Amino acid sequence: MVAGRHKSRSMRRVFRKTPGGKVVVHYRKKKPKLARCGSCGAVLKGVVRERPYKLRNMPKTKKRPTRPYGGVLCTKCLRKLMIEKART
């Protein structure tokens, strides 16, 4: 029987096989939403989707692309911005 606190879907369910052959359910915390571009809303590539406690032990270069506005703007929007800046 599912424990009362696990009846809601606020936790992620992970099915694990035990050494005895049983399938048991583990409850994990859900991952945060995908990172999105600040101007157009496109899904950002190269940005890790993890909880802060895992991000803390991760090197900076693994968390976002190494470029100006990396992890904030998508490449298309960055190009537009840079062209705008150059022309003004």
Added chain:
Amino acid sequence: MIEVGRLCVKIAGRDAGGKCVIVDVLDDKFVMIDGNVRRRKCNVVHLEPLSEVIKISKGASHDSVKAEFEKLKIPVWGTKPKKAAERPKKVRGKKKKAEEAATEAKGKKKVTKKAAPKKAKEKKEEKPAKKPEETESVEELLGGEGEVKAEKKE
């Protein structure tokens, strides 16, 4: 638009937003750039050409580009030479170890004056018990040392 000496802004990659100059035209797609970016081959699509053109020779070195950029008061990308960190050296052999120990002991005496006299007292107590015949000479020696240290302490 794409020619040697043309000032550009890089709009893609880690150097995006940096001003650069075309040093060499490699083919219809690629150029060599230098300036406030890493000196590298670059796709023309990744560049936004500006109206200015600098007078530089084809394939100009980073130093000449740097000189031109400094005239225009544009910052130039460069690396700072790193200093090698000191590594702890491994010492082999008994003699060297003894020397090290001696140097360390000297350092300790200078730094921690309180610790040194205590050791002297311990030696005093131990040695006479083992060799009662040589007590006088040893005591004299140790006593002398102790006095010196006491003076230092004062």
